[in-house]
Amino acid sequence: MKNTDDTSLTLSTRPFKSAAGFSLIELLVTLSIIALLFGIMMPTLKGVRGSAEKLMCANNMRSIYYGFNGYANDQSRQFMPTSIPYDTKQFQNTMAITAKESSADHEEWDGLGLLLKYGYLDNCKCLYCPSHHGDHSFETYQADLENISTHPVSTDRQLFCNYQYAGGCDTKTGKRILFNDIANNVLLTDGMRSAKDFNHAKGSNSLSSGGEIRWFNNEKFLAPKLNARITGEIPNESFPKIWASIQKEIDR
Numbered sequence: 001m002k003n004t005d006d007t008s009l010t011l012s013t014r015p016f017k018s019a020a021g022f023s024l025i026e027l028l029v030t031l032s033i034i035a036l037l038f039g040i041m042m043p044t045l046k047g048v049r050g051s052a053e054k055l056m057c058a059n060n061m062r063s064i065y066y067g068f069n070g071y072a073n074d075q076s077r078q079f080m081p082t083s084i085p086y087d088t089k090q091f092q093n094t095m096a097i098t099a100k101e102s103s104a105d106h107e108e109w110d111g112l113g114l115l116l117k118y119g120y121l122d123n124c125k126c127l128y129c130p131s132h133h134g135d136h137s138f139e140t141y142q143a144d145l146e147n148i149s150t151h152p153v154s155t156d157r158q159l160f161c162n163y164q165y166a167g168g169c170d171t172k173t174g175k176r177i178l179f180n181d182i183a184n185n186v187l188l189t190d191g192m193r194s195a196k197d198f199n200h201a202k203g204s205n206s207l208s209s210g211g212e213i214r215w216f217n218n219e220k221f222l223a224p225k226l227n228a229r230i231t232g233e234i235p236n237e238s239f240p241k242i243w244a245s246i247q248k249e250i251d252r
Contacts, residue, residue: 050200050201053130053131054215057130058215060126060127061163061213063123064126065211068187069179070120071114079176079178080168081115081168082110083167084099085099086166091240092194092236094111094164094165096111097160097161098110107156107158107159111167112127112163112165113159128161132191133196134198136191136197161191162191163190166188168187177209184208184210185209185247186206186209187208189206192239193233203215203218204218206246
């Protein structure tokens with residue numbers, strides 16, 4: 001009978017090789033490199049996000065411009081929505097989309113809010129800039145805005161958007177203008193009611209009566225007030241001067 005070789009059944013005396021892996025030092029080095037790369041990329045990512053929000057803000061103004069156009073068409077291309085705060089020289093409150101008549105005891109749709117009331121805006125969110133981080137976000141007023149068809153407004157509190165409306169008036173003379181007026185008047189700017197209402201870190205969008213949306217550096221108009229650390233509303237008397245400065249910038 002042939003003997004079989006049973007060496008394969010015997011236990012090997014060779015040591016097992018340890019499994020391959022990272023040492024603690026290698027892991028720490030890898031994490032440090034990732035953190036460094038992330039730190040380098042963060043300003044770029046932040047800049048990309050800021051540019052996207054700036055573009056979305058401009059698109060909001062474009063939608064509002066189309067709303068002005070529809071409103072003016074139904075008015076035989078006459079005047080744009082009135083603004084009680086603008087007419088009464090309460091310029092800070094021209095961010096409001098509701099206001100009270102002197103004889104009223106409740107808020108009514110006003111200014112840009114009239115575009116909502118009469119259905120000239122497809123989406124009420126276009127009145128709210130994605131860059132806004134103050135007290136007047138879309139979520140703050142969402143419950144009220146969902147009842148746009150309700151008249152009078154379903155709440156006694158004043159509602160605000162993120163854009164400053166020039167009341168459909170010439171920013172130089174204060175007189176009402178026609179929508180198709182050849183003068184390139186400022187119709188709308190980013191919010192300027194207080195330091196917290198500025199939508200963007202540096203600069204603002206503006207909409208002119210010709211439909212042009214222009215980015216302007218607001219620091220030369222507002223920097224002295226911001227440097228003074230104003231936390232409340234910008235003085236009411238400053239708004240005509242600010243709008244005149246923006247108008248001059250657009251006219252260049």
